[in-house]
Amino acid sequence: EIVIAVEAFFDEVKEEKLLLHNKKVLITAGPTRELVDPVRYFTNFSSGKMGYAIAKAAKKMGAEVTLITGPTSLEVPSGVTVKRVVSTQEMHDAVMEEFHNQDIVIKCAAVADYKPAVRYESKMKKNKQDWHIEMEKTVDILESLGQKKEHQVLVGFAAETNNLEEYARRKLEKKNLDLVAANDVSKEGSGFGSETNELVLFGKDGTKKVLPLVSKDKAAEMLLTEVSELLD
Amino acid sequence: EIVIAVEAFFDEVKEEKLLLHNKKVLITAGPTRELVDPVRYFTNFSSGKMGYAIAKAAKKMGAEVTLITGPTSLEVPSGVTVKRVVSTQEMHDAVMEEFHNQDIVIKCAAVADYKPAVRYESKMKKNKQDWHIEMEKTVDILESLGQKKEHQVLVGFAAETNNLEEYARRKLEKKNLDLVAANDVSKEGSGFGSETNELVLFGKDGTKKVLPLVSKDKAAEMLLTEVSELLD
Numbered sequence: 001e002i003v004i005a006v007e008a009f010f011d012e013v014k015e016e017k018l019l020l021h022n023k024k025v026l027i028t029a030g031p032t033r034e035l036v037d038p039v040r041y042f043t044n045f046s047s048g049k050m051g052y053a054i055a056k057a058a059k060k061m062g063a064e065v066t067l068i069t070g071p072t073s074l075e076v077p078s079g080v081t082v083k084r085v086v087s088t089q090e091m092h093d094a095v096m097e098e099f100h101n102q103d104i105v106i107k108c109a110a111v112a113d114y115k116p117a118v119r120y121e122s123k124m125k126k127n128k129q130d131w132h133i134e135m136e137k138t139v140d141i142l143e144s145l146g147q148k149k150e151h152q153v154l155v156g157f158a159a160e161t162n163n164l165e166e167y168a169r170r171k172l173e174k175k176n177l178d179l180v181a182a183n184d185v186s187k188e189g190s191g192f193g194s195e196t197n198e199l200v201l202f203g204k205d206g207t208k209k210v211l212p213l214v215s216k217d218k219a220a221e222m223l224l225t226e227v228s229e230l231l232d
Numbered sequence: 233e234i235v236i237a238v239e240a241f242f243d244e245v246k247e248e249k250l251l252l253h254n255k256k257v258l259i260t261a262g263p264t265r266e267l268v269d270p271v272r273y274f275t276n277f278s279s280g281k282m283g284y285a286i287a288k289a290a291k292k293m294g295a296e297v298t299l300i301t302g303p304t305s306l307e308v309p310s311g312v313t314v315k316r317v318v319s320t321q322e323m324h325d326a327v328m329e330e331f332h333n334q335d336i337v338i339k340c341a342a343v344a345d346y347k348p349a350v351r352y353e354s355k356m357k358k359n360k361q362d363w364h365i366e367m368e369k370t371v372d373i374l375e376s377l378g379q380k381k382e383h384q385v386l387v388g389f390a391a392e393t394n395n396l397e398e399y400a401r402r403k404l405e406k407k408n409l410d411l412v413a414a415n416d417v418s419k420e421g422s423g424f425g426s427e428t429n430e431l432v433l434f435g436k437d438g439t440k441k442v443l444p445l446v447s448k449d450k451a452a453e454m455l456l457t458e459v460s461e462l463l464d
Contacts, residue, residue: 036274038393038418039342044272073305110271113358123393123417126345131367137358161270161355185355186270 018062019228023103025063027055028095028141030070032088034115036133037124045185045192046110048072050157050216054106055080057220061228063104068094070109088112088138095141099148104227106155107142110192114138146176153230155179155223161186168202178230179203181223189213201226250294251460255335257295259287260327260373262302264320266347268365269356277417277424278342280304282389282448286338287312289452293460295336300326302341320344320370327373331380336459338387339374342424346370378408385462387411387455393418400434410436410462413455421445433458 029051033041048069055067056077065080068091076082085091088111099105114135124131142156156177158168161184168182180202185191190198190213198213201223211222261283265273280301287299288309297312300323308314317323320343331337346367356363374388388409390400393416400414412434417423422430422445430445433455443454 039391039424040274040276040344042268042272042274112272114363117362123391125399126369129369130349131346133365133367135363135365137361159271159355167357192271 019225020058020104021062023063023231024066024101025058025104025106026066026068026095026098026102027051027058027106028068028091028109028111029055030072030109032070032091032109032111033086034088034112034138035119036116037120037122039123042112042114042116042135044110044112046070046159047193048074049193049195050197050220051106051108052077053216053220054108054223057217057224058104061221061224066098066102068098068109070111088115088141092139092141092144096144096148099145099152102152103231104153104155105145106223106227107145108157110157110159111141112138113140140175142171142175142177149176151232153178153227155181155227158182159185159192164200165202165208168200172202172204177204179227199223251457252290252293252295252336255295255463256298256333257290257336257338258298258300258327258330258334259283259290259338260300260323260341260343261287262304262341264302264323264341264343265318266320266344266370267351268348269352269354271355274344274347274367276342276344278302278391279425280306281425281427282429282452283338283340284309285448285452286340286455289449289456290336293453293456298330298334300330300341302343320347320373324371324373324376328376328380331377331384334384335463336385336387337377338455338459339377340389342389342391343373344370345372372407374403374407374409381408383464385410385459387413387459390414391417391424396432397434397440400432404434404436411459431455
């Protein structure tokens, strides 16, 4: 009985030492899909791996984790609450519903930022030689979150192929974020679908922190450690 | 020794009785992807399951099978030669290279039939409210095959959401096919990603054969049995 009590005591101490103990963390992951007709759609190369790695790491660090994910072929980390969506609008609605009682929100999903202005009910027949698809902007989830932000720490991602720092800092300011994790998706080992990532973190205080090229699991841990320091 | 000789004799008989014994069968499967920029692309809901099922069934029926596949998350059936492609043009080139010495060619892939006219080298920034994407037709693989056809039995698929028979018969004639396997992808149990299929076969002699709703493995077997009857 003494042994059990001692073990319980140390478990409690250990748990309280976890960086995200009892914190509510919301993570979005994966791509979204925007349908042109019942068969065709517009999407991007996001695999969801980075977002799922962050969800797993946050859980391990003691957080209560909600993962809102677009279509991926990944397994949801155990102990994580999951909500599945297809389009950017659906992801927006799901995120907004959960936002108010979160401590940290990390928008890792690479949502489609344009969608076909018209969505056909039947499969479009290909009788035309050319086809102009009119696209319109989808709802900007991060901007909506930035406007609505109260106590939450808000983290965005910037996946770029060029002008990484410029685009990342502009996003940070425009969207009212606390931190941007930027990566050059055209770089070897740092792109969509890869098992590794090389993140550069830009803080709203002007800081810049270059993380090494590591596994996405490790990158997730390093990112969350930085984020935990931004909590009150 | 007598036993072994008898067994070998029966093995030979059994093998010769396989419907596609020693036949060369080429199958295309999955969707293709057409890039707008390094991050975004157009594609469709094809899972590749039907094409992979046909490859597996053809192998089982004694054929020498080549599978040319777009991006899928499926495992290649053992004993099948595989070639992986991304775009419709790449699939076209791979199919054309193999076409001349095939006995049967089944074009099960749901290739993208339009692609962005311009492909940007860097990720397009979303500074515009609207975006007109000019699309142009991709190369028509089935039409190219129909024009080049000599001894080969050529089978196409028609995945439709409406006017199934009309579209299927038009395809059969226009593309110079021997058989079209049509399915209504808006129907329960018959769509992309489903484990089952309900095929309607249209022959160039005007025949129509409605197959039952069965597993994709079973549908593949039934289709190949019909196709084997078209061999000389």
